[in-house]
Amino acid sequence: MSETQISIEGLKRVFPASEDDGDFTVFEDVWFKVNKGEFVCLIGHSGCGKTTLLNILAGLDKASAGSVIVDGEEVDGPSLNRAVVFQSHALMPWMTAMNNIAFAVTSKWPNLSREKLRAHCQKYIDLVRLTGSESKKPSQLSGGMKQRVGIARAMAIEPKIMLLDEPFSALDALTRGSLQDELLSICRETVQTVFMITHDIDEALLLADRIVLMTNGPGARVLEIVENTMPRDRTRHDMHKHAHYYPLRNHLIDFLVERSAKFQERISAPDYDPRKPKVVRPGVVAPRTLDADADEVATAATSQARA
C-alpha cells in the first residue's frame, strides 16, 4: 500500500473583487493525493490556477477553503522540506549563481564547512551544465540559465518534495532533455516525491506516474487522473514505441483541445465525485467485472465517450 505524502483536501482559492469585477474563484473542491516517491504532473490551460495551487502547496499562499496535508501535518508556511522551482526563476539578483544556491544550502545545513558547501553546490551547478558561470549574477545569465540555477538550488537542498512550475519550459531541447533525464535518475535513486506543472504532454508522459487534469477556470476542478501505464524505466528514445503511448497521448491532447472547456456536463454527472476523481488508464482494456474497481479502470475510449 503506497504511503500518502501530500493530501489536497477540498482546496478552493478565491481572489477578492477588483474595482470592476466581483470575487474570482480560481478553483474549488480540488481533491487528490500524491504518494511518497511518486511523480505527479498537473496539466491544464493557462490561467486555470496551476501556479496558485502550487503556491498553496508550497505554503506561499493561503487557500480560501480546504487544506493541504503533508506527512500528516497541515501546511501553514514554507518549509525546507519542500523545494520550489518557480515559473519565473525568482533568484536573488545581487547574488552570483553559486551564492544563490549556497544561500539555500546553508539555510538547510548551517554547519557545513566552506569546502563542503562549495563542493556540494558545485555538484549541482555541474549537473545543470552551468560550470564556468558560477560567479555570474542573474542579470548576466540567459533566461534558460537562470532557470537552471533555480533547478540546481531546488535539487541542492535535497528536499523531501519538489514542487516544479514548468521548470523546463524556457530551455532548449537538448538541455531540457538532459535535465529531464537527471530528474528521473534522481527520482529513481532517492525516494523523491515530485509535483510538477507542465504544458508539455511528452514531458508528462516521460516523467509522471500519474497526470492530474484540471479543467478551465473560473471554478476549475480536477476532471480526472490519468495513470501512466507505460513501464517506469521508459526513456525519451523508446517510449513512443510502447503500445500505450498513443492512447495516452491522444487522451491528453483530447483533454486539452476539447474536454477541459466542456467540463460542466461531466462534473454535473451523478458519478462525478470531486473527492475521488475518475482514474483512467488509456490503452488498458477494462476488465469485464462489475465490482467497484471496474469503475476506476476506465479505458480512454469509454471515458471519452462519456465526456
Ligand SMILES: Nc1ncnc2c1ncn2[C@@H]1O[C@H](COP(=O)(O)OP(=O)(O)OP(=O)(O)O)[C@@H](O)[C@H]1O
Ligand atoms: N494575486 C492575484 N490576484 C488576483 N488574481 C490572481 C492573482 N494571482 C493569480 N490570479 C488569477 O488567477 C488565475 C490563475 O492564475 P495562475 O497563475 O494560477 O494560472 P496558471 O494555471 O498557472 O496559468 P499559466 O499556465 O499561464 O502559468 C488567473 O486568472 C490569474 O489572473
Ligand SMILES: [Mg+2]
Ligand atoms: Mg502558472
